[in-house]
Amino acid sequence: MKMMLSYQSLSLLLGFFSVQTKAGREVNIATWGTPVQSTLAFNWYPSNALDGLSSTCTHTTVQSDPWWKLDLMKTYSVNRVTITNRLDCCSSRINGAEIRIGNDSLDVSNNSICAAIPTIPAGATYSYSCSGMEGRYVIVDIPGASQILTLCEVGVYVIFPGNLATGRTVTQSSTISTWFAQQAIDFNPGFVQPSSSCSSTTAQTNPWWRVDLRYIYRVSRVVITNRLDCCPERIDGTEIRIGNSLENNGNNNPICAVISSIPAGVSSTYTCNDMEGRYVNLFIPGDSRFLTLCEVEVYGEGPVLKKTFLKMKLKSSSSLSETETRVQLLSQLQSALVERGFSDMTLEWSQPPEKEVIRKEPSPVKKNPFTTSSQEKKKGGRRVSVKVYDQDMTSQEQIQRIVERGYRIQFGSRLPRFNRIIPNVVGPEQPLEMKQEADPLLRKGAIECVPPLNQWLWFKMLTQAADLVGHHVLGLTVNTSVVSDIN
Template sequence: SLSVYRCAVISTIPAGESYNFTLVGAAIQSSTSEDWIAEKAIDRGLQQLYAGCSSTLSETNPWWRLDLHHIYRVNRVVVTNRNDCCAERINGAEIRIGNSLENNGSNNPICAVIPAIPAGESYSYSCGGMEGRYVNLIIPGDMKTLTLCEVKVYGEGKPKRSETGNLASNGSTTQSSTSGDWFAERAIDGNRGLHEQYKGGCSSTLAETNPWWRLDLNNVYSVSRVVVTNRIDCCVEKINGAEIRIGNSLENNGNNNPICAVIPAIPAGESYSFSCGGMEGRYVNLIIPGDMKTLTLCEVEVFGEGISVALD
């Protein structure tokens, strides 16, 4: 037979707070026990049957993460514990808030440590306006299981859009390999590098399978266009077939994100603009599919609408 649980639902929002940000967030966790998927912790208590909560497997340092998609000031996080059994498993869970995905977001600053939550109850933890895009819950230690029947995040601010210049200038870069001193960051140095190419004034990978270059914009933007400058010294056809991908995933080093454009060709030393129609993403990747390919970029510029936060 199925056990039945009830998650407490908090319906009021204190003055100065906006809506429950989890309504627009996306959840993920370190592992999943059967059908106790991460999203069940943000279903607003609509699931009432057994396994209506999220749960990891028993593992080392299990974690659950909510991506709010934008940066907010978080005033409080409300956590509802399970009521069927094992209520003590939540003890010691850390609530962390920040903008880093290092260690899956588990290195962000701590808002609170949960000492205990009685079975089936909801406790609220004050975060004092901590700013962040990611809300993580993690239980440090071996053979731990993290079960969450509901997580709610309340705070201040709403995203608004404003026009920006070249977004790449404030980003950071990496690439799949590096040929000599043709480092990844040379593709965003503000110098199209045409007079320095023999000195490594552009970025370049080695000849390899599926070489790629990635720009981290450090926030999510609505990208209208990407401008790519090709090399002038030789081998201009090597850029042919390069894919421009934009999105928020680091799966496969970001190379599984949606495609903005495929570059058919760029003449030697020229800069071509590729329209992305407002695609939203934090990461801009260029990748050339195939064997024994080399990706050289003399400049990559990214333009669009930046997302800032109105904190009234």
């Protein structure tokens, strides 16, 4: 009894979803700079506002227009500034203070005001948005006579957009002292303490540094920040290479740019025109060379996933037409992608999934191209059945099938033992067709002629096989070294 099977499958469930990476990372860069203040009282130094302790504070003397100034050593787009007020006393001293951002070091009043501080409760920390105001200096001042400026903590926050190197695995050919490879991607340009903020190799032949982006990206540009305190010439001749190979530690990948020189403390940008690659290398060819990097930034688009189609089959009766089920599935996908390194992303449906019903029908009976008719020849009281080719097939079809699957004549029943050759029984047209089939196989080397003296021995061995499937026709044998799959 034949049964028609049918089942339901949720196929092509996910439709299309978008992957959106976050714009960047916000970092407190206040400790990267050098602070000063207008006057000093009681050894309450300007650096106390950057030590991470709200119990230690800055303090000016009583004066007109006191100020505290932070030199960030380069221009940044400041997102916000935080101020922590004194806890133990005198919290009202901060009232009326101004936060300024700009590039004028000599006259603090020439810098633009980010925010005015009406009041901050004792020991509290307030945040003030500066909306990307650009400047090298962050100043807190109090206009007026007989004022005291006390700051217990100052934070300066900058958003670094889309640096693909952030948080990735980095390595370098060697390391001198504490100048670790990871310090080249910590956002800190190392202007204050380079040994804890920059990377450096020892003096060696062909030093290199590499970041593994983990996936392939289209890299548009690479930004390199050189060391400020000394030795800016060490960067000269460095090659920026981008690609997917780790041959020669990745130093054989295509070149984006060659760095002729970078002034001390300067960040230089190199255009890479959307070169695709997983690895970004910096490599200096030559002997006795140091490779020192205070910051490496990689910008581009990716990962390079042109389109992703997910086909899933759920062993569940749940329907993705229900919003809760779809949300749960996306949450599971999010977790799986995070485990594989896609951490900064969101998944969204761009097209609702559809349920597809698939019916499994019985497979149609295919006609065997080697369908045979049985011909029998009686010998010694026994009958031998020999299968010959389907009369409906043309010679060309038979040849094509032979070339594809190998040449075969199959005996329909076990052959009897006999002492002499019994010729195959074929019709009047069969020898010509068989010759037409055999000729191309001979030229191909798939079969070879059996020498006349060996034919009787070959037949004798053939007929003594337990379950005989013969490869014999017209005195030919199959060259199994050429045709490995003969059916």
